[in-house]
Amino acid sequence: MARLVSSWYKNVKNMPEEYIFPPDKKPGKFITACTENNPVIDLASLDHDPAATIQQLTKACQEFGFFQVINHGVSEIIIDDTSNVYKEFFDLPSEEKAKYLSVDPKSHCRLYTSTYNYATEEKHFWRDNLTHSCYPLEDCMQFWPEKPIRYKEIVGAYSAEVRKLVLKILDLICDVLGVEKGYFSEELSGVNLLSVNHYPPCPDPTSALGMHSHCDPNLITILHQGTIHGLQVLKDGQWIWAEPLPHAFVVILGCQMQIISNDKFKSAEHRVVTNSEEARTSLGTFVLPSPECYVEIAKSATKASNPQRYKSYRYKDFIGTYGDKSGNHKEVLSSYYLP
Template sequence: MELLLMSNWTDVQSTPETYVFPPDKRPGKLIFPDCKDIPTIDLEKSEGLERAEVIEKIMKASQEFGFFQVINHGVSQGLMEDTMSVFQEFFGMPAEYKASFYSSGTNQSCRIYSSTLNYHKEDFHYWRDNFTQSCHPLEDHVQSWPEKPTRYREVTSTYCVEVRKFLLRILDLICEGLGLKLGYFEDELTKIQLLSVNHHIPCPDPSLTLGMPEHCDPNLISMLHQCAVPGLQLFKDGQWLGVEPVPDAFIVIAGLQLKVISNDLFTSPIHRVVTHTKDKRTTIGTFLIPSGDFQIEPAMALVDTGNPPVYGAFTYKEFFSTFTGKDCDAQSALGCFKKQLE
């Protein structure tokens, strides 16, 4: 198990064959244009006279991109730096320690794996290690988290609480923008919170492989905390565009459930990660996920005779099973729940 983790590898001189993607799937070129139009939201302004303007920007970004960056979000720079440092330390821990968290299943509250959970069934592997932990409510999960580095539980606990508050603030602003009752997205729609960290070691030839596949997020809403090393890409208008890290910013991504609840008003973006030749890259993702048995459908306040529901009702468990059964293809999965409009 230890050998599967890329963070244990040293002095990699060439890309192993099982990480080389077919020509139609690999990035190919190494230089991509940056997306210059991704909106940046100053969340601090939402507490004052510019609240309506901030909401309008979030709504527009959610419709056009499904994607925006947030500054002045309320999570301190010190906590962001400490959390990133803790995870970088964790991936640098001895191989046998990390191996104790290795799992190819989804039942563990805390698990590390390489590429994807289906590593042994894959034809091609993604250039990453992933560490995922459940983190809400904290008291149900924290005892399963790593005890090393020594600051791990203390720092990560604080971070998980603060980023949850941040995402709920964003969802409240979306409620206002959509005309939904405040708190619409709380409780069952955000019951599960996962923290997922991707770690990419330098790759000898980034043109041949990928750090993460192209995908849409199946959950409600996601947040990415990037390091300074670029790699995230957004697919828009028929091309891949780089997302340059903004210092101390969080990236917010609308998941497929938000697309459904908004009755297709919002988009959920296709994105992926490419690798880097010289630098390690660590990113921290937080995902708010509905409870499995909760019924999801377009919000009734957004549906009328002139704007009928695009989707029928389903549970998140049903959707996720369909999503994975369709090889995580968002359009195919959503198509299974679309209504036949008369």
């Protein structure tokens, strides 16, 4: 089993060779952050100007594939407490964290470094990850870590609040897509995974990656990224920062949303870069269809000028294809094109 980066990074001054990516994959020189490239939606505006909010959301889904939400209703205290719990978790002694080490995707709670394919991948990512289910809470919490002591209490409260936000955002997307509220029902959004990425300070951020360029295979991802730069989204051939706004959530559209919208929406291609000064911990809630759920294009997304582009499929089959194609989202999507 590979050792967690968080357990040994303090002992190295130079970048280990196995973490140095080839020139064509290195992040290279970072572009200047630009808030103009960040669609930010104030959910409080729904009370006095819902039409303008939906217009903003429509543009973000069509042009960016991601947006940030503020005044979203999730308590700032809960967000801060949860972030602190995960800082404590990744600072735990190695022997305590080792209780959760696993590369088995069927494990109820798994901690690993880089990716599941650590043993076979050519280069490793500068990250550790803890993943477990977070909905329904009563079915999940028994598998969560016992330490830090308040883990279940705090993460449980956070997961419950984020689930409410998930449903609110999905109903807003229903308005944009022109389907009835509740369209993204339990079948399409009934599996929620909390995926926590921890990126320790890196000796050479220009040579390493926290995570490679990819599109999420799920429906949407709700991400709290804190106040440290790291997440970048590909927009018009250029990597732009998803500007870290205090207590905001980044909403990333996944491949399922692109397919259901018949390509009206785009799935955001994104990656994570590192920094040499501070550890960065992001909290991602991945909203997935149930494995047996059949995914198909919404009828409102098709018309004579934009006929149906994708065939329907079971979500578990899509995930199988995603794995077979090593997460290459363009190849995966093309596998489901109608002839």
